[in-house]
Amino acid sequence: MQLLSGDPATRDKPKPKYPDWMCVANYLQAQSGTRHSPLPAYVSVNGPGGSYNGPAYLGEAYAPFTVTGDPNKPNFSVPNIGLSDLNEVRHLQRRSQLRHNLDLLERSFDKANELQALDEFETQAMTLLTNPKTKDAFDLTKEDDKTRDRYGRNTWGQQLLMARRLVEAGVDIVTSSLKGPLCGRVNNWDDHAVNHHVFDALRFRSKAYDQAVSALISDIYERGLDEQVLVVVTGEFGRTPKISYQPSTGAGNASAPAGTKQPGRDHWPRAFSNIWAGGGIETGKFIGATSTLGEDSVERVCTPGDFLSTIYHHLGIDSAHIAIKDFNGRPTPIVDHGKPIPELMG
DSSP states (O other): OHHHHOOOOSSOOSSOSSOOHHHHHHHHHHHHTOOOOSSOSEEEESOOOTTSOSOGGGOGGGSOEEEOSOTTSTTOOOSSSOOOOHHHHHHHHHHHHHHHHHHHHHGGGOSSOHHHHHHHHHHHHHHHHHOHHHHHHHOGGGSOHHHHHHHOSSHHHHHHHHHHHHHHHTOSEEEEOOOSGGGOTTSSSOOOTTTOOHHHHHHHHHHHHHHHHHHHHHHHHHTTOTTTOEEEEEOSSEEOSSOEEEEOSOOBTTBOSTTOEEEEOOEETTOOOEEEEETTOOOSOOOOEEOTTSOSEEESOOOHHHHHHHHHHHTTOOGGGOEEEOTTSOEEESOSSOOOOGGGOO
């Protein structure tokens, strides 16, 4: 919640109080009225989910267009995009017009502007269904075998390849989460000793991770997108500098049989790192440092607010001077504390 929305709370919530930066950028883009691409501004390809992020008081119209499933499977397809049958398209347009006429009757009773958000959501859905260009952007079969192999013929590799295709086609924001079976037994990076043998887990997932992430970054530069496209690879906290040992709760990939004592690392918010590439920034350097044992950030310490401000800067959003009204009509800053990191300002 802190990293994606700037929420300063130290405890989890059943749902986010503030919208995440992706939804905020989607909302601001829609308000500007300058976008004319048939594709959504914001797409989530197996992105982060749960109670940590979402549009909050912006409304569901500014949530991502969501792609789920394994894009590495031969029969993978994204539903509800690019109808090829002209008769189906015409039928859908007639139904949409009927719905619009019925909505006009309800306008006078719409006290909370709920229909406006619904209109924007339905307009995007109609465009996705009826514009033939949308289907191509999501179609990985348009890529040659060499490129697909380069990213890795697995879920993560093909997710990030789809991300590159989408930004190249005109999507402004793509988020993707590297989770699932490629992580190990518990399908995530939470390498507590009860979940995974931390060293086996890193060995288990590193090849797929390294291959997919390095292919994406290289591809961005080779295609001349590095001034336009910013790639950020991050978690939301670090892991304890000291190894702990606990009995495993079950056997599986990167985990010994239940009851076997194995090494792990726990949550550690005091220091962690992320990767930035593209965006016109000067790469090949480190910003900041931790203490000798990796326990604390001790040099050029950056905060979640700085992280968010930097991303907004790359999107052309002046986060220091923008507030959006919350559920109570109170103007709420999109970043409360933070400023763009100078070394990452392209």
